[in-house]
Amino acid sequence: MALSLSVNEHTSDIAREALAIFDNVATGAKAELARFKGPSAESLAPLNTLTTEKAVAKLNEIGREILNGHQILSREPAIARVIAADESDNITTFYISRFAPSGLRDSKVRFASYNAPVGRLASLRPGGYIEVPGGSLEVLERTVFHAEALPVGWDSLDTIFEADGQKTVTVTSLLRLLSERDAPADALDEIERMLKDAEVDDNVTIGRKRGIIDKMQLRDQAVLDEYQDAIFRLSLDSQLLILGPPGTGKTTTLIRRLGQKLDPHGLSDDEQSLIDVSPSPLPHGQSWIMFTPTDLLGQYLKEAFSRNNVPAPDLRIKTWIGHRKELARNHLSILRTANGGGPFILKDNAATITPDAVQSPIEWFEQFQTKQNSDFWSGLEGAAAILSSATDAEIAKLGDRLRAAVQSAQTTSAASGIYALVSLSEDVRRVLGRVRADVDGVLKTALARAQAGARTQGENFFEQLIAFLDTLDDQTDQADDDLDDEEEEEEDRPTNKPAAAQRAYYAALRLQARSKARRRSASSRSALVLDWIGDRGLTDTEASGLAERLGWQLSLNRFSAPVRQYLGKVPARYRQFRRSERGGRWYPDGNPGRDLHPLEADLIILAMLRAGNALMADNRVRRNIDQSAYESLRALYDIQRNQILVDEAPDFSPVQLACMRALAIEPIGSFFACGDFNQRITDWGSRSEESLQWVEPSLQIQRISIAYRQSRQLNDLAKALADPASGNQSDADLPEDVNNDAVSPVMASGLSEPEDVALWLSQRLSEIERSVSPRPLPSIAILVPEEAAVRPITDALNAVIEDQNLHAVACVDGKIIGRDDEIRVFDVRHIKGLEFEAVFFVGVDRLAASEPSLFERYLYVGATRAATYLGMCADDEIPPSLARLSDHFGERW
Numbered sequence: 001m002a003l004s005l006s007v008n009e010h011t012s013d014i015a016r017e018a019l020a021i022f023d024n025v026a027t028g029a030k031a032e033l034a035r036f037k038g039p040s041a042e043s044l045a046p047l048n049t050l051t052t053e054k055a056v057a058k059l060n061e062i063g064r065e066i067l068n069g070h071q072i073l074s075r076e077p078a079i080a081r082v083i084a085a086d087e088s089d090n091i092t093t094f095y096i097s098r099f100a101p102s103g104l105r106d107s108k109v110r111f112a113s114y115n116a117p118v119g120r121l122a123s124l125r126p127g128g129y130i131e132v133p134g135g136s137l138e139v140l141e142r143t144v145f146h147a148e149a150l151p152v153g154w155d156s157l158d159t160i161f162e163a164d165g166q167k168t169v170t171v172t173s174l175l176r177l178l179s180e181r182d183a184p185a186d187a188l189d190e191i192e193r194m195l196k197d198a199e200v201d202d203n204v205t206i207g208r209k210r211g212i213i214d215k216m217q218l219r220d221q222a223v224l225d226e227y228q229d230a231i232f233r234l235s236l237d238s239q240l241l242i243l244g245p246p247g248t249g250k251t252t253t254l255i256r257r258l259g260q261k262l263d264p265h266g267l268s269d270d271e272q273s274l275i276d277v278s279p280s281p282l283p284h285g286q287s288w289i290m291f292t293p294t295d296l297l298g299q300y301l302k303e304a305f306s307r308n309n310v311p312a313p314d315l316r317i318k319t320w321i322g323h324r325k326e327l328a329r330n331h332l333s334i335l336r337t338a339n340g341g342g343p344f345i346l347k348d349n350a351a352t353i354t355p356d357a358v359q360s361p362i363e364w365f366e367q368f369q370t371k372q373n374s375d376f377w378s379g380l381e382g383a384a385a386i387l388s389s390a391t392d393a394e395i396a397k398l399g400d401r402l403r404a405a406v407q408s409a410q411t412t413s414a415a416s417g418i419y420a421l422v423s424l425s426e427d428v429r430r431v432l433g434r435v436r437a438d439v440d441g442v443l444k445t446a447l448a449r450a451q452a453g454a455r456t457q458g459e460n461f462f463e464q465l466i467a468f469l470d471t472l473d474d475q476t477d478q479a480d481d482d483l484d485d486e487e488e489e490e491e492d493r494p495t496n497k498p499a500a501a502q503r504a505y506y507a508a509l510r511l512q513a514r515s516k517a518r519r520r521s522a523s524s525r526s527a528l529v530l531d532w533i534g535d536r537g538l539t540d541t542e543a544s545g546l547a548e549r550l551g552w553q554l555s556l557n558r559f560s561a562p563v564r565q566y567l568g569k570v571p572a573r574y575r576q577f578r579r580s581e582r583g584g585r586w587y588p589d590g591n592p593g594r595d596l597h598p599l600e601a602d603l604i605i606l607a608m609l610r611a612g613n614a615l616m617a618d619n620r621v622r623r624n625i626d627q628s629a630y631e632s633l634r635a636l637y638d639i640q641r642n643q644i645l646v647d648e649a650p651d652f653s654p655v656q657l658a659c660m661r662a663l664a665i666e667p668i669g670s671f672f673a674c675g676d677f678n679q680r681i682t683d684w685g686s687r688s689e690e691s692l693q694w695v696e697p698s699l700q701i702q703r704i705s706i707a708y709r710q711s712r713q714l715n716d717l718a719k720a721l722a723d724p725a726s727g728n729q730s731d732a733d734l735p736e737d738v739n740n741d742a743v744s745p746v747m748a749s750g751l752s753e754p755e756d757v758a759l760w761l762s763q764r765l766s767e768i769e770r771s772v773s774p775r776p777l778p779s780i781a782i783l784v785p786e787e788a789a790v791r792p793i794t795d796a797l798n799a800v801i802e803d804q805n806l807h808a809v810a811c812v813d814g815k816i817i818g819r820d821d822e823i824r825v826f827d828v829r830h831i832k833g834l835e836f837e838a839v840f841f842v843g844v845d846r847l848a849a850s851e852p853s854l855f856e857r858y859l860y861v862g863a864t865r866a867a868t869y870l871g872m873c874a875d876d877e878i879p880p881s882l883a884r885l886s887d888h889f890g891e892r893w
């Protein structure tokens with residue numbers, strides 16, 4: 001299309017200026033890199049050690065940041081050029097880069113980092129404006145670059161030029177534009193001139209071009225649109241949820257935000273002060289976690305992270321499955337370990353909960369939370385009452401003080417109750433020491449007596465006990481759900497046999513002493529040991545004397561470490577809750593033993609994190625946090641982070657999201673989630689905005705709706721698939737100025753054998769190859785309805801496409817990424833969040849049969865992974881939910 005001479009000349013002027021500036025900036029950055037040694041830690045010598053550690057970490061971070069920044073600039077000197085006018089019509093030309101260039105002098109232009117507030121100019125179209133100190137700046141003209149260093153010099157590919165009142169123009173190559181322009185006209189004969197003109201027209205097109213996806217990684221967007229831009233810049237301490245249809249750049253915005261919030265140039269003074277007071281032991285650059293539903297998505301995003309100067313992202317991109325286990329096992333003592341750990345064994349398929357628990361996690365959690373909280377305080381009240389009425393005067397007096405503290409918690413807050421109890425806990429431990437010594441004396445005497453008695457018969461009681469304990473296999477322990485966890489001593493489980501035997505003997509005698517007061521299960525381990533001990537235990541007098549002391553000891557135990565009891569005993573209180581609700585709404589009838597379903601682990605983790613955060617919210621607790629009494633609370637800082645980000649949020653249950661929210665360290669509380677309810681593909685996932693408001697009442701919901709991924713034809717199909725009948729409408733709009741027209745999706749049925757599917761696929765692949773020629777085949781995914789189909793389809797396809805010199809790779813368990821020139825075959829369950837130029841969905845009817853409740857969502861997610869080419873085929877008949885949309889489909893390309 002012929003362009004007006006003036007536009008062409010103006011773009012040439014910009015091209016000349018821009019390529020010269022690229023060269024300047026890159027040369028400057030390279031010089032800085034050669035010179036750069038990093039800030040010196042020696043200058044910090046006079047500071048005390050603790051501050052120094054953080055300060056050195058911060059300096060290292062800044063050093064690394066600067067270093068990376070210069071590396072980025074040497075590869076990509078600028079991302080946009082903006083001409084802006086202030087209120088007095090003074091015009092400034094800005095060159096905006098991903099990182100602020102330093103030490104450059106150019107009187108005609110100003111340099112800025114995109115992450116800085118003025119960088120926002122790059123996201124605005126002509127006519128848009130930003131507020132700056134002392135007024136505002138209005139964008140008159142904008143050029144967006146994709147800089148590339150070629151052997152002959154700098155170029156920018158697919159440069160987009162926009163000016164007020166003019167059509168958007170895309171220039172394929174600025175370098176070519178200049179060489180064409182700069183050729184002396186009289187040196188060309190007429191035919192050459194015509195060829196040149198045609199080339200110019202080829203190089204410069206009206207509107208924006210749709211790119212082609214040729215790699216399996218999130219495409220880089222140096223400059224976001226104004227809506228995305230406004231969202232990613234929102235203050236670090238916000239709690240945000242971005243909702244938007246597929247391909248609207250939610251993940252892109254999330255990554256950009258992280259890049260900005262880790263860049264010291266991008267942070268405001270307020271944000272920096274929050275970071276400075278953050279209790280996170282990690283430097284800010286490492287103090288973040290991003291949750292994704294699959295490992296594959298994490299891999300897919302890696303390159304986009306490093307382009308945004310976010311280093312080592314794979315260490316911090318986590319799935320909840322992996323992170324949950326780490327928290328439950330290594331940090332919160334919910335799960336068993338070789339050294340004891342918590343009471344539970346996590347099993348993916350544990351049959352311990354009802355479908356109702358999966359469907360209504362919020363109610364389930366709330367009920368548990370209320371119960372465990374009231375159990376905790378009523379347990380303390382009961383214990384204080386026992387102590388108050390003790391015959392021992394010192395204990396009774398202490399009991400009265402404890403009782404008052406417990407009662408005060410009811411009228412104020414849990415945190416102030418715990419604080420009051422902590423201040424009494426030293427007295428408690430002293431008295432407890434005395435009582436425990438008395439108790440141990442009685443137990444030791446009994447053991448010595450039993451041993452001596454056996455000796456007189458020529459036997460060794462203790463050895464016999466050890467041998468007997470060996471006969472009690474793990475089963476006894478596993479089925480020991482009636483064991484009163486509250487009574488377990490606070491010590492570690494012994495690992496050697498004699499110590500374990502002594503512990504078992506003492507536990508049995510305690511049971512003997514207390515069995516008059518409380519009924520016990522005959523099947524508990526201690527009961528079995530007690531049966532075996534027979535008359536080699538306590539005398540009746542000893543037993544009744546011990547019963548009272550044991551009562552005091554147990555009660556004092558509850559007060560000896562209030563914080564640990566409050567936080568660390570949540571798993572035990574969960575067990576009690578589960579026991580009391582057996583056969584009810586949440587739990588099937590029957591003894592679950594120690595098995596724990598993953599969603600139960602979420603419940604416990606959330607209760608623990610929320611309890612910890614509630615304590616931490618109290619000023620007095622925070623001021624005294626270094627006291628040993630708060631050790632288990634301080635441990636929370638090791639698992640919390642300055643920033644928590646969540647991609648594909650609706651795939652996580654509200655309880656899981658609430659756990660993630662609770663991992664965002666205060667006072668920052670930075671939580672940034674994104675997703676699309678229509679794309680939820682888990683049974684337990686979050687279904688509504690209300691459930692996310694429950695996760696965080698001050699959650700701000702932001703919406704974006706410009707769908708960048710898909711062609712018009714595929715966007716129309718996606719809208720129809722979003723199923724307006726269910727109220728889940730998709731409100732995606734296509735970007736302006738872009739030629740979004742492409743080809744209709746294709747559909748075929750009756751392809752039941754892998755060989756038939758392979759033949760059909762190979763024909764479609766040839767069509768794609770022809771239409772993108774001379775470019776190589778773009779990125780292509782083949783989605784199958786189950787893992788077992790991955791290899792057969794891959795093998796059948798390879799047998800056919802070998803002749804086309806193409807190759808397919810089986811991405812088993814969604815783990816293999818493959819090479820860029822390979823066609824990837826995945827189970828549809830693994831492709832959340834990815835995008836490809838072409839997607840084939842094989843065996844759609846088989847998926848409809850195997851996943852009736854989630855089929856339409858898989859269809860929606862699968863179909864919206866394709867940017868341009870989408871093919872669907874069925875073994876037999878196209879399922880009705882898809883067949884109703886047959887108008888959208890063709891047969892071939």
Ligand SMILES: Nc1ncnc2c1ncn2[C@@H]1O[C@H](COP(=O)(O)OP(=O)(O)OP(=O)(O)O)[C@@H](O)[C@H]1O
Binds near residue numbers: 249676
């Ligand atoms: N402002 C933009 N201009 C042009 N392209 C963009 C823009 N923002 C995002 N994109 C492109 O749109 C595509 C989709 O982006 P992204 O994966 O972030 O979307 P999403 O909303 O997370 O999608 P989904 O919900 O399907 O996972 C990517 O190729 C990305 O590069």
